[in-house]
Amino acid sequence: xxxxxxxxxxxxxxxxxxxxxxxxxxxxxxxxALVRELLRSPLRDxxxxxxxxxxxxxxxxxxxxxxxxxxxxxLDFIPLEPYFRAARQSGALEVMEIDEGLLLLxxxxxxxxxxxxxTRTGLGTDVIKHNPDIRLVDSPYDERQWLAxxxxxxDAALLHVDRADARGVCQVKGPDLYMDDVFARAAxxxxxxxxxxxxxxxxxxxxxxxxxxWERAETTGVVHLPCGAHPSSCAPLYGFDVKHFREYTASxxxxxxxxxxxxxxxxxxxxxxxxxxxxxxxVKKLPLPVF
Amino acid sequence: xxxxxxxxAIICAASEAWRNDGEVLATGIGIxxxxxxxxxxxxxxxxxxxxxxxxxxxxxxxxxxxxGDYVMRRESHMGFARIFDNVWGGKRHxxxxxxQMDRYGQANISMIGTDYRKPKVQMLGVRGFPGNxxxxxxxxxxxxxxxxxxxxxxxxxxxxxxxxxxxxxxxWRLDDIDIRLVLTNxxxxxxxxxxxxxxxxxxxxxxxxxxxQQATGFPLHVPASVPSTPAPTAEQLALLARLDPHGxxxxxxxx
Numbered sequence: 001x002x003x004x005x006x007x008x009x010x011x012x013x014x015x016x017x018x019x020x021x022x023x024x025x026x027x028x029x030x031x032x033a034l035v036r037e038l039l040r041s042p043l044r045d046x047x048x049x050x051x052x053x054x055x056x057x058x059x060x061x062x063x064x065x066x067x068x069x070x071x072x073x074x075l076d077f078i079p080l081e082p083y084f085r086a087a088r089q090s091g092a093l094e095v096m097e098i099d100e101g102l103l104l105l106x107x108x109x110x111x112x113x114x115x116x117x118x119t120r121t122g123l124g125t126d127v128i129k130h131n132p133d134i135r136l137v138d139s140p141y142d143e144r145q146w147l148a149x150x151x152x153x154x155d156a157a158l159l160h161v162d163r164a165d166a167r168g169v170c171q172v173k174g175p176d177l178y179m180d181d182v183f184a185r186a187a188x189x190x191x192x193x194x195x196x197x198x199x200x201x202x203x204x205x206x207x208x209x210x211x212x213x214w215e216r217a218e219t220t221g222v223v224h225l226p227c228g229a230h231p232s233s234c235a236p237l238y239g240f241d242v243k244h245f246r247e248y249t250a251s252x253x254x255x256x257x258x259x260x261x262x263x264x265x266x267x268x269x270x271x272x273x274x275x276x277x278x279x280x281x282x283v284k285k286l287p288l289p290v291f
Numbered sequence: 292x293x294x295x296x297x298x299x300a301i302i303c304a305a306s307e308a309w310r311n312d313g314e315v316l317a318t319g320i321g322i323x324x325x326x327x328x329x330x331x332x333x334x335x336x337x338x339x340x341x342x343x344x345x346x347x348x349x350x351x352x353x354x355x356x357x358x359g360d361y362v363m364r365r366e367s368h369m370g371f372a373r374i375f376d377n378v379w380g381g382k383r384h385x386x387x388x389x390x391q392m393d394r395y396g397q398a399n400i401s402m403i404g405t406d407y408r409k410p411k412v413q414m415l416g417v418r419g420f421p422g423n424x425x426x427x428x429x430x431x432x433x434x435x436x437x438x439x440x441x442x443x444x445x446x447x448x449x450x451x452x453x454x455x456x457x458x459x460x461x462x463w464r465l466d467d468i469d470i471r472l473v474l475t476n477x478x479x480x481x482x483x484x485x486x487x488x489x490x491x492x493x494x495x496x497x498x499x500x501x502x503x504q505q506a507t508g509f510p511l512h513v514p515a516s517v518p519s520t521p522a523p524t525a526e527q528l529a530l531l532a533r534l535d536p537h538g539x540x541x542x543x544x545x546x
Contacts, residue, residue, distance in 0.1 A: 102422070125449045127450075
């Protein structure tokens with residue numbers, strides 16, 4: 001079985017209006033090379049589901065997002081994502097703003113093929129007021145009302161991992177999965193970029209298989225993209241690129257900042273991109289963040 | 292009072308939030324809450340559980356900032372998915388920093404403005420506030436006590452539930468909500484007043500009652516006697532020096 005594809009092939013399989021889940025968390029292990037490929041495409045009217053960082057900011061800046069399903073959009077060490085802010089403050093962005101845990105429950109419900117999961121999370125908040133699709137339900141077992149978090153099925157999920165083989169066995173050795181396993185399960189099709197492409201035998205060594213968190217049947221396509229998470233991190237291989245994120249954030253303060261950023265870092269091949277951010281060796285040396 | 296003396300007193304007062312919690316996960320988001328939780332674990336409640344602010348539960352608090360040759364003492368994995376499992380189970384007490392808070396203790400970090408579809412100021416989003424607020428105990432640290440934070444009326448986006456009876460779903464009671472301490476640059480408060488009214492617990496050195504009331508957009512309950520926030524002990528200061536070797540806490544008020 002061979003699921004190897006190019007980034008262009010992945011984007012070619014997406015359609016306008018689709019619901020796309022993006023793995024990672026804030027500035028961490030985002031499938032940024034796939035996002036850049038999406039930015040280069042004519043795709044539009046997307047519903048994006050993410051624990052958002054620059055992936056969401058860039059897609060907003062490029063006008064790709066019709067609706068955003070999110071709990072936060074942040075670069076963490078730069079708390080406020082400038083292009084997401086601009087999109088929200090312009091009134092152009094339709095949103096489903098929910099709790100981090102509700103987002104997880106919605107993906108889990110989709111993964112479990114059930115319409116909703118009951119929870120106390122979100123009760124009493126404006127999350128209910130601003131999302132009339134989120135209903136309260138009576139419990140068959142007690143006298144209380146519960147919030148029924150609807151399933152969030154994804155047409156496609158885009159993820160980045162440390163290693164994968166051509167069959168779609170994926171490995172994440174960083175300290176956190178960031179719900180990527182649930183994104184994979186909630187999606188009809190899951191496309192994974194990997195820093196390193198390995199032979200299937202790799203997973204037979206020592207404890208390597210212990211770091212595989214979803215079955216290969218959940219992986220539709222594998223794209224080999226070294227440093228494909230840059231400028232986000234892919235711990236333990238590399239940390240996030242603070243300097244690049246500062247440049248990206250600063251660009252939002254200029255009148256045609258996004259156009260300039262796009263010209264320099266998006267309107268090129270990924271090989272050129274890597275050169276423009278200092279090369280593969282420099283990315284691999286980016287230090288892991290200290291908290 | 293210098294900024295450092297003030298922030299040290301606030302951290303020590305904030306650490307009291309976890310004193311009687313027993314074995315729960317103490318989460319402090321931001322420099323002051325994190326140091327307060329760390330101090331609590333090293334002084335009044337050694338049973339507290341704590342993370343490295345990333346993905347591991349640790350046996351002792353991790354110092355702030357670059358750590359040199361310090362080696363973390365990991366005790367279990369604690370990635371985000373597991374944090375949610377812990378949140379939903381209720382064995383946690385978080386201290387966080389909202390942008391707005393109202394008379395009910397409802398808090399906001401999402402957006403500012405009257406039109407939700409077109410915010411005047413977009414901030415982070417509700418993050419984990421809805422879940423935290425209805426699943427476990429919560430305390431708050433607010434470094435700039437003023438009427439823009441402690442607003443009249445309700446906060447612009449209720450991200451965090453408070454003691455507002457009008458917002459309870461059927462079958463739920465105000466006792467299902469558990470807000471503990473609210474600490475600011477002026478004072479320490481809680482929601483222990485009549486009908487869960489915000490009440491003053493202590494004033495920081497040099498701060499007057501009038502100052503606090505003027506900086507709060509709704510009436511505050513003032514008990515018969517209001518003590519001063521205690522000054523840190525020598526032991527607490529020594530621990531803070533160890534937990535914050537680069538002195539990052541001195542910049543909390545923007546100095």
